[in-house]
Amino acid sequence: MAFLKVVPLERALEIVNSFTLPLGTEEVKLSEALGRIVAEDIYSPIDIPPFDRATVDGYAVRAEDTFMASEANPIKLKVVGEIHAGEEPKLELKKGETVYISTGAMLPKNADAVIQFEDVERVGDEIIIYKPAYPGLGVMKKGVDISKGRLLVRKGERLGFKQTALLSAVGVERVRVFRKPKVAIISTGNEIVLPGSELKPGQIYDINGRALSDAVNELGGEGIFLGIARDDRESLKELIEEGVRVADIVVISGGASGGMRDLTASVIEELGEVKVHGIAIQPGKPTIIGEINGKPVFGLPGYPTSCLTNFTLLVVPLLLRALGREGKVRKVKARLKHKIFSVKGRRQFLPVKLEGGVAVPILKGSGAVTSFIDADGFIEIPETVESVDEGEEVEVTLFEGW
Amino acid sequence: MAFLKVVPLERALEIVNSFTLPLGTEEVKLSEALGRIVAEDIYSPIDIPPFDRATVDGYAVRAEDTFMASEANPIKLKVVGEIHAGEEPKLELKKGETVYISTGAMLPKNADAVIQFEDVERVGDEIIIYKPAYPGLGVMKKGVDISKGRLLVRKGERLGFKQTALLSAVGVERVRVFRKPKVAIISTGNEIVLPGSELKPGQIYDINGRALSDAVNELGGEGIFLGIARDDRESLKELIEEGVRVADIVVISGGASGGMRDLTASVIEELGEVKVHGIAIQPGKPTIIGEINGKPVFGLPGYPTSCLTNFTLLVVPLLLRALGREGKVRKVKARLKHKIFSVKGRRQFLPVKLEGGVAVPILKGSGAVTSFIDADGFIEIPETVESVDEGEEVEVTLFEGW
Numbered sequence: 001m002a003f004l005k006v007v008p009l010e011r012a013l014e015i016v017n018s019f020t021l022p023l024g025t026e027e028v029k030l031s032e033a034l035g036r037i038v039a040e041d042i043y044s045p046i047d048i049p050p051f052d053r054a055t056v057d058g059y060a061v062r063a064e065d066t067f068m069a070s071e072a073n074p075i076k077l078k079v080v081g082e083i084h085a086g087e088e089p090k091l092e093l094k095k096g097e098t099v100y101i102s103t104g105a106m107l108p109k110n111a112d113a114v115i116q117f118e119d120v121e122r123v124g125d126e127i128i129i130y131k132p133a134y135p136g137l138g139v140m141k142k143g144v145d146i147s148k149g150r151l152l153v154r155k156g157e158r159l160g161f162k163q164t165a166l167l168s169a170v171g172v173e174r175v176r177v178f179r180k181p182k183v184a185i186i187s188t189g190n191e192i193v194l195p196g197s198e199l200k201p202g203q204i205y206d207i208n209g210r211a212l213s214d215a216v217n218e219l220g221g222e223g224i225f226l227g228i229a230r231d232d233r234e235s236l237k238e239l240i241e242e243g244v245r246v247a248d249i250v251v252i253s254g255g256a257s258g259g260m261r262d263l264t265a266s267v268i269e270e271l272g273e274v275k276v277h278g279i280a281i282q283p284g285k286p287t288i289i290g291e292i293n294g295k296p297v298f299g300l301p302g303y304p305t306s307c308l309t310n311f312t313l314l315v316v317p318l319l320l321r322a323l324g325r326e327g328k329v330r331k332v333k334a335r336l337k338h339k340i341f342s343v344k345g346r347r348q349f350l351p352v353k354l355e356g357g358v359a360v361p362i363l364k365g366s367g368a369v370t371s372f373i374d375a376d377g378f379i380e381i382p383e384t385v386e387s388v389d390e391g392e393e394v395e396v397t398l399f400e401g402w
Numbered sequence: 403m404a405f406l407k408v409v410p411l412e413r414a415l416e417i418v419n420s421f422t423l424p425l426g427t428e429e430v431k432l433s434e435a436l437g438r439i440v441a442e443d444i445y446s447p448i449d450i451p452p453f454d455r456a457t458v459d460g461y462a463v464r465a466e467d468t469f470m471a472s473e474a475n476p477i478k479l480k481v482v483g484e485i486h487a488g489e490e491p492k493l494e495l496k497k498g499e500t501v502y503i504s505t506g507a508m509l510p511k512n513a514d515a516v517i518q519f520e521d522v523e524r525v526g527d528e529i530i531i532y533k534p535a536y537p538g539l540g541v542m543k544k545g546v547d548i549s550k551g552r553l554l555v556r557k558g559e560r561l562g563f564k565q566t567a568l569l570s571a572v573g574v575e576r577v578r579v580f581r582k583p584k585v586a587i588i589s590t591g592n593e594i595v596l597p598g599s600e601l602k603p604g605q606i607y608d609i610n611g612r613a614l615s616d617a618v619n620e621l622g623g624e625g626i627f628l629g630i631a632r633d634d635r636e637s638l639k640e641l642i643e644e645g646v647r648v649a650d651i652v653v654i655s656g657g658a659s660g661g662m663r664d665l666t667a668s669v670i671e672e673l674g675e676v677k678v679h680g681i682a683i684q685p686g687k688p689t690i691i692g693e694i695n696g697k698p699v700f701g702l703p704g705y706p707t708s709c710l711t712n713f714t715l716l717v718v719p720l721l722l723r724a725l726g727r728e729g730k731v732r733k734v735k736a737r738l739k740h741k742i743f744s745v746k747g748r749r750q751f752l753p754v755k756l757e758g759g760v761a762v763p764i765l766k767g768s769g770a771v772t773s774f775i776d777a778d779g780f781i782e783i784p785e786t787v788e789s790v791d792e793g794e795e796v797e798v799t800l801f802e803g804w
Contacts, residue, residue: 030597031627034616048771050601055769084633086592088603104593104704106604145770160802161620162775165613165706169606169771173598190488191506195432196575199452201490202508204571211567214436218563225433231486302506304567367457368547369450369571373564400562 006278006285009313009347015275015289016314019296021248021322023179030167033159036177037220037324042153044170047143052107056138059120059127060101060111062093063135075129079122083108098127107139114138146170156324158220181221181322183315184243185212186252188229188236188264189302207369208253208300208307215311218400220323237267244271244292248322251315254286254302264288264299272297281347283366284310305351305366308399309378313349330398332377334359339390342381351375352396359394375399408680408687411715411749417677417691418716421698423650423724425581432569435561438579439622439726444555446572449545454509458540461522461529462503462513464495465537477531481524485510500529509541516540548572558726560622583623583724585717586645587614588654590631590638590666591704609771610655610702610709617713620802622725639669646673646694650724653717656688656704666690666701674699683749685768686712707753707768710801711780715751732800734779736761741792744783753777754798761796777801 025039054060061077069075077098083089085104092109093099101107101114113133121128146152152170153163159175167175187209193199194206206228213223224247229236236252243250252264265277265288272292279287283306288299296318300310316329334352337360342348351366352359354376361379364371377398381388388394427441456462463479471477479500485491487506494511495501503509503516515535523530548554554572555565561577569577589611595601596608608630615625626649631638638654645652654666667676667690674694681689685708690701698720702712718731736754739762744750753768754761756778763781766773779800783790790796 030612031615034619046601049606051603053606055767083604084592086594086604086633104591104606140767140769145772161613161616162801164616165609166771166775168597168612169609169706171597171599171601171607189506190486192488195570195573199448199573201453202485202488204451204455204506205573207567207571210432210570211563213433214563214566217436231488304571365457365542367542369568370547373568399564 006280007276008280009284012276012279012287012289012314013317016296016318019291019318021181021296021318023181023248023322025176026179027174027176030164030173030175033167033175033177034161034164035220036159036175036180038153038155038157038159038163039176039178039324041151041155042167042172042175044146044148044150044152045172046170047148048146048169049140049142049144052112052142053140054101054103054105054107054114054138055140056114056116057103058101058114058116058138059098060093060107060114061098061129061133062095062110063113063133063137065096066113066115066129066131066133069129069132071130076126077129079125079127081108112136112139178322178324181216181249181319182247183213183216183221183223183249183251183319184247185209185216185223185225186227186229186236186239186243186250188231188252188254190231192228194228207304207372208302211304211308211372212251212253212311215308216319219316219319221319231263233263233267236263237271240267240271240292240297244295244297248295249315249318250292250295250297251311252288252297252299253307254299265290268292268297268299281313281349283349284313287314289314301366303366304369304372305362305375308372308375309349309351309366312378312397312399332396332398333393334396336379336388336390336392336394337361339387340381341387342385344386345383347383348381349378350381351378352394354396359396408682409678410682411686414678414681414689414691414716415719418698418720421693421720423583423698423720425583425650425724427578428581429576429578432566432575432577435569435577435579436563436566437622438561438577438582440555440557440559440561441578441580441726443553443557444569444574444577446548446550446552446554447574448572449550450548450571451542451544451546454514454544455542456503456505456507456509456516456540457542458516458518459505460503460516460518460520460540461500462495462509462516463500463531463535464497464512465515465535465539467498468515468517468531468533468535471531471534473532478528479531481527481529514538514541580724580726583618583651583721584649585615585618585623585625585651585653585721586649587611587618587625587627588629588631588638588641588645588652590633590654590656592633594630596630609706609774610704613706613710613774614653614655614713617710618721621718621721623721633665635665635669638665639673642669642673642694642699646697646699650697651717651720652694652697652699653713654690654699654701655709656701667692670694670699670701683715683751685751686715689716691716703768705768706771706774707764707777710774710777711751711753711768714780714799714801734798734800735795736798738781738790738792738794738796739763741789742783743789744787746788747785749785750783751780752783753780754796756798761798
């Protein structure tokens, strides 16, 4: 057990990176694949178009039959049939023959051009042509749009509506996607109750449970909020065991009281192993990283902004990796609104609000719900830095748009 | 009936804007509210914190009892109890008394400060204080974070994880949201088959059905793909009637053949009213806007890029309005990659790909699936313009991120 041996963030991240989530993949119907992450490169199984296709309404011809056509030397072709979109042409063009063809229809054998009907004169069962048609006129050749075997969607890519439409166009009906990582969320603390319960004196409503489960959902995982563990061993143990059973990752957010932290660590140690108990960052000193049955278990601080900061630092990269994405959270550059002070030797993560390229430090304290709501992300102030000046460029790690 | 009377886009948009979708609202559980659009302003029903709350582990005191404390004049207070987070304090502090209090716990009556335990000396059932505590020290006052009645979420706002967490924190369990607009999607054409079917000669797989239903889903609506209508009156009529029955809006994308357009208009006229048949834009000339049982029915071009362009111009604003959002699609400025030509008198919408602030025109033709995939949006070239120069600033209406 690693009780109270505070480790640097880098060591904590090494441990996070050492976790492997054997999530596996699953096959879903294309109609349910929107938003999912593709688990393998997908290549086109067919040519698009799958046949030489008329792009205009008109007459399919052998171009060579028309090469000599001019106003002075009109050429007549005999109309031997009609082909409509969706039909298989049953005939093949012989010298001097043509067929009426509609847009989208398949060219008959030997035809290599389509002259739009406005450009010919039809007389009985003949058409009269006054200028030559070149091979390929009015035709989209088989495979010219998408050739069979072309890479359509890469492993790790998210399926937006364009991607699902593309897969439909090549006839893909089922797609192999990464299984959504399931994250069990547990809130702890005797003072916490769920919305819908009456608030008795001394109690507050849960915020972290909803925040973390919905953050997981927004990320593309499946957040499973298991409820609230009371500050007693059995209640906490029961929920952690359930979390390990139903999910790939378990995230516990601490109650406000100090003793809860040790209880969480002790229960994790009983059920598995505590790998980190304390990280040399602020907020995050009480953060726990453990493993039970090969599954990562995180104990995060209880204050909402601290909780979300540590979630973003430690859990989000793991989730992104599990989703087949790069595993990097989003960062933007900004200018600091006003000078801030830190303490030498303390590695601090300070929540900020972004206002058009300017990072406004949020100094209300991480216990405030409004800090949590206002914060668009956080900046890091290293141990060696005692202050950051107004207007200095800072890098903001974002809480949203992961 | 308005057969083949081509109208300007502005007139078509007037008609679109005249549609009212009586979508109404529905109440959902907070745990299922992520991503939904709020249908009414939500105010906090409670103060946060709901009571004067200790922000540190320590001793709750009457600040005035400590005002005279100094190193030279330590003051002793009697510890008369303990209060833990979640408990209702049963006692009230009398002069000279204190209680041990844990972070997050409710202050007892008469207490107005909490001195953290590191700053006092405990001897038996007494603590010794060496410096004064000011009122409010170590305390978050009732309502200081969020006061009862404060506006939390505005009508029309999307509920992200921060908003659901905020509503949880104030105990909101159910949220009134806009009902998702249901959009029935119908593809037409004898040549179109669904993925999963075998592709016979002359046939192609559907693209618009999947594209439009998933685009509606991404927008926050509910896309219901009803399948493919054959080029015959009964097949089309049946699906349009089903669409009007199950959805708020019906969108039909035309097959490649010309006759389909008139068939669609004729069926809409039979079941309701054709309000627009033809818009003076390219692509979009064959676009139909109708109304059946008070519900908007759109007939869009069959070529995928044309279909998506007209969907973005006509249907997306209606959907955004139904979702309680502003009804404006997203636009960005870009520089044109190379000179393009248009035809005077033709109002053209040209698909472009965005490459870092540069708009690259897609000239492959709107029949190509790859045009559809590459296009990030489109630019408008007015009737009066015959060419747009390389490097000129253009406004790109986006196909994504609505």
